[in-house]
Amino acid sequence: MQCRFCKSELTDVFIDLINSPASNSFLTTEQLNEPEVYFPLKVYTCSKCFLVQIAEYKKSVHIFDDGYVYFSSYSTSWLAHAKRYTEKMINRFGLSESSQVIEIASNDGYLLQYFKEKNVPVLGIEPTTNTAEVARKKGIESIPEFFGTELAQKLAASGTKADLL
DSSP states (O other), X not given: OBOTTTOOBOOEEEEEEEEEEXXXXXXXXXXXXXXXXXXEEEEEEOTTTOOEEEOOSSOHHHHSSTTOOOOGGGOHXXXXXXXXXXXXXXXXXXXXXXXXXXXXXXXTSTTHHHHHHTTOOEEEEOSOHHHHHHHHHTTXXXXXXXXXXXXXXXXXXXXOOOSBO
């Protein structure tokens, strides 16, 4: 397997959790007596660029779908952290109404809502449409797509640039 960033061969296993069910794959009552599908879960560290990554056994589009059930706003401690982080970033980088904050994997807008409260323009990029819709209801512009080269080029062509990503 090659590193997703620098293409070096990955040989250093950081942790091996052996086999695990896919995240967000909750069983229905009908599935309880059927065999559950497990996937290898080895976490690698690239010895060249130090990127930590897992081997891909299940495509992202099959994990982050309309049935995705994790909403970041469920965690009050995570919300408190997001609020503190927002204050620190606004102070550190002097973010204002003329800035742009973009969050990749923005979920239900848990972080961006605090920038929006401070009148800093925000944009969320979130592949799960159900969580992106919750963010939109909070007034947070959200693009329901995976972030990749195509979307990056589209954003650049439209003049969308981030002061904080």
